[in-house]
Amino acid sequence: xxxxxxxxxxxxxxxxxxxxxxxxxxxxxxxxxxxxxxxxxxxxxxxxxxxxxxxxxxxxxxxxxxxxxxxxxxxxxxxxxxxxxxxxxxxxxxxxxxxxxxxxxxxxxxxxxxxxxxxxxxxxxxxxxxxx
Amino acid sequence: xxxxxxxxxxxxxxxxxxxxxxxxxxxxxxxxxxxxxxxxxxxxxxxxxxxxxxxxxxxxxxxxxxxxxxxxxxxxxxxxxxxxxxxxxxxxxxxxxxxxxxxxxxxxxxxxxxxxxxxxxxxxxxxxxxxxxxxxxxxxxxxxxxxxxxxxxxxxxxxxxxxxxxxxxxxxxxxxxxxxxxxxxxxxxxxxxxxxxxxxxxxxxxxxxxxxxxxxxxxxxxxxxxxxxxxxxxxxxxxxxxxxxxxxxxxxxxxxxxxxxxxxxxxxxxxxxxxxxxxxxxxxxxxxxxxxxxxxxxxxxxxxxxxxxxxxxxxxxxxxxxxxxxxxxxxxxxxxxxxxxxxxxxxxxxxxxxxxxxxxxxxxxxxxxxxxxxxxxxxxxxxxxxxxxxxxxxxxxxxxxxxxxxxxxxxxxxxxxxxxxxxxxxxxxxxxxxxxxxxxxxxxxxxxxxxxxxxxxxxxxxxxxxxxxxxxxxxxxxxxxxxxxxxxxxxxxxxxxxxxxxxxxxxxxxxxxxxxxxxxxxxxxxxxxxxxxxxxxxxxxxxxxxxxxxxxxxxxxxxxxxxxxxx
Numbered sequence: 001x002x003x004x005x006x007x008x009x010x011x012x013x014x015x016x017x018x019x020x021x022x023x024x025x026x027x028x029x030x031x032x033x034x035x036x037x038x039x040x041x042x043x044x045x046x047x048x049x050x051x052x053x054x055x056x057x058x059x060x061x062x063x064x065x066x067x068x069x070x071x072x073x074x075x076x077x078x079x080x081x082x083x084x085x086x087x088x089x090x091x092x093x094x095x096x097x098x099x100x101x102x103x104x105x106x107x108x109x110x111x112x113x114x115x116x117x118x119x120x121x122x123x124x125x126x127x128x129x130x131x132x
Numbered sequence: 133x134x135x136x137x138x139x140x141x142x143x144x145x146x147x148x149x150x151x152x153x154x155x156x157x158x159x160x161x162x163x164x165x166x167x168x169x170x171x172x173x174x175x176x177x178x179x180x181x182x183x184x185x186x187x188x189x190x191x192x193x194x195x196x197x198x199x200x201x202x203x204x205x206x207x208x209x210x211x212x213x214x215x216x217x218x219x220x221x222x223x224x225x226x227x228x229x230x231x232x233x234x235x236x237x238x239x240x241x242x243x244x245x246x247x248x249x250x251x252x253x254x255x256x257x258x259x260x261x262x263x264x265x266x267x268x269x270x271x272x273x274x275x276x277x278x279x280x281x282x283x284x285x286x287x288x289x290x291x292x293x294x295x296x297x298x299x300x301x302x303x304x305x306x307x308x309x310x311x312x313x314x315x316x317x318x319x320x321x322x323x324x325x326x327x328x329x330x331x332x333x334x335x336x337x338x339x340x341x342x343x344x345x346x347x348x349x350x351x352x353x354x355x356x357x358x359x360x361x362x363x364x365x366x367x368x369x370x371x372x373x374x375x376x377x378x379x380x381x382x383x384x385x386x387x388x389x390x391x392x393x394x395x396x397x398x399x400x401x402x403x404x405x406x407x408x409x410x411x412x413x414x415x416x417x418x419x420x421x422x423x424x425x426x427x428x429x430x431x432x433x434x435x436x437x438x439x440x441x442x443x444x445x446x447x448x449x450x451x452x453x454x455x456x457x458x459x460x461x462x463x464x465x466x467x468x469x470x471x472x473x474x475x476x477x478x479x480x481x482x483x484x485x486x487x488x489x490x491x492x493x494x495x496x497x498x499x500x501x502x503x504x505x506x507x508x509x510x511x512x513x514x515x516x517x518x519x520x521x522x523x524x525x526x527x528x529x530x531x532x533x534x535x536x537x538x539x540x541x542x543x544x545x546x547x548x549x550x551x552x553x554x555x556x557x558x559x560x561x562x563x564x565x566x567x568x569x570x571x572x573x574x575x576x577x578x579x580x581x582x583x584x585x586x587x588x589x590x591x592x593x594x595x596x597x598x599x600x601x602x603x604x605x606x607x608x609x610x611x612x613x614x615x616x617x618x619x620x621x622x623x624x625x626x627x628x629x630x631x632x633x634x635x636x637x638x639x640x641x642x643x644x645x646x647x648x649x650x651x652x653x654x655x656x657x658x659x660x661x662x663x664x665x666x667x668x669x670x671x672x673x674x675x676x677x678x679x680x681x682x683x684x685x686x687x688x689x690x691x692x693x694x695x696x697x698x699x
Binding site for chain 1: 143146290293294295420
């Protein structure tokens with residue numbers, strides 16, 4: 001079982017959610033196609049099938065910003081700590097790391113950067129509207 | 133120079149820490165080769181033919197002398213005492229050690245520099261006009277807009293893992309000195325009927341193995357919407373760009389496969405949903421960025437009559453290597469890195485320090501890197517020009533060949549690069565030696581000659597008036613020659629174009645002869661001295677040139693047969 005991080009904490013999943021409550025999106029899926037289901041699911045999983053495949057970042061951001069999804073948004077697939085800062089920025093709050101990645105060490109990666117120039121679900125205003 | 137504020141600096145420092153951790157994890161076996169490759173590349177670190185290569189970012193080509201001195205120090209301490217300025221206006225070190233790269237980055241951070249996103253499938257350095265801020269034909273100061281785009285494109289959370297690299301060029305002047313039409317996105321400043329500033333947006337241009345001229349998808353984008361519009365383009369690309377084949381992953385392929393119309397419709401539809409959102413630019417931000425740039429304290433000076441300076445050698449240099457300045461009494465000076473016998477774009481640590489001294493004394497402590505791989509002192513008093521010329525000449529930086537055939541753009545080629553099929557540097561040198569008569573060179577007039585060692589086209593051969601491409605045939609190095617390429621509308625009416633291949637390729641030793649024949653053909657056919665090589669090619673086509681090079685059609689086909697027999 002791959003390591004799981006939720007809300008910046010290492011957790012072990014006690015009981016799997018019933019499948020009907022989980023939506024899984026592949027990199028090529030269009031989040032618009034599931035927009036009307038979002039209110040009824042406990043979790044949306046977005047698969048990052050390859051280390052460098054960045055389509056899931058757009059999917060996550062759109063789910064949060066455009067389709068108003070508020071529930072658990074979990075990144076699964078080929079994920080290492082190097083993705084975490086960006087994934088959290090675009091709205092993911094749960095992460096299944098790839099085999100062999102130490103979740104406790106990975107927690108530090110949420111603080112890889114202390115700021116971000118761009119607007120994102122984590123920082124709805126871009127830096128230029130917040131600069132002191 | 134744009135001066136970092138505390139946040140800009142912190143992000144660069146944090147990157148150093150992050151990359152140090154990634155390097156340590158790789159060396160400890162916690163990151164696979166493939167994972168580390170994706171991570172090190174987006175920090176400019178390649179594993180090359182003989183050693184790693186580190187590409188250091190010089191955002192939009194602008195450098196302070198403090199930074200240049202640091203680069204000299206780094207190249208001496210961590211490398212072999214020289215560096216290579218690239219066509220993306222960056223600096224490459226060819227011999228750093230993998231485990232020392234984090235230390236190099238830490239050194240760079242002390243002078244507000246980094247290697248962020250200088251490679252990998254991410255946003256690259258924004259190409260800018262090397263005469264930004266001083267050119268007389270300027271509509272906006274490109275540097276301000278390039279810095280706004282630099283910030284937006286640095287560590288973009290949504291677009292850090294794109295299908296492929298992504299290059300933006302921004303041109304703030306009327307003349308296109310940045311080749312907007314051969315970038316993933318080209319932005320050309322324009323004003324509308326009411327004097328409002330905006331950008332013409334081109335998309336899908338590029339060189340490489342599938343060269344293509346970009347298409348205009350918006351004639352006028354008001355400046356406030358620059359970032360939201362870029363975001364819309366990038367979102368369409370990030371979601372729909374091909375990821376199954378690295379050679380089809382650039383945005384140009386998506387634009388081509390979709391068709392420009394449909395692509396534009398998709399972008400406009402996406403933009404409609406993000407337009408006027410929080411990323412919409414505000415005047416305060418543009419002013420803030422502009423105010424963080426240091427500005428030269430110009431004196432009120434009269435324009436001088438440079439023609440009155442009767443010093444042998446100076447006149448030719450002044451004619452080629454000076455560019456008119458918006459301020460009376462000043463000129464922009466190009467220091468040539470194209471001395472015969474020196475690889476184009478290469479500078480030693482000693483030269484870097486000497487150039488820094490020149491820039492401190494004569495150009496307000498700043499300089500620019502041009503995409504033609506030269507350095508520019510943008511703000512020199514005309515009364516200092518003779519002295520600057522003498523000092524530059526003593527340093528081997530006053531070759532009076534700007535815009536001429538020997539101002540060759542060349543990639544590092546097979547001497548360094550693991551991707552190259554053939555060497556570039558010796559070819560450049562052989563051509564420079566053949567055309568060593570300055571009077572003849574000036575008579576030939578403007579001629580861009582670009583050399584790439586492989587199909588990836590780092591030497592921009594497709595947009596040289598003459599382009600040379602190294603190809604591999606059964607393990608031997610051959611050179612294909614094309615003519616008629618043009619980097620952009622530097623003068624009105626001569627648009628960006630891609631060169632056409634002349635015919636079968638040549639052995640290295642033949643290349644200077646071929647160039648000579650092309651030039652002879654041009655000289656015979658031109659209407660006047662004002663008609664440049666490329667203008668003649670566009671007027672009469674490539675056939676007469678082909679005939680001159682290969683002889684009659686019969687001989688050409690015999691040549692092809694010979695070649696097939698060899699191949």
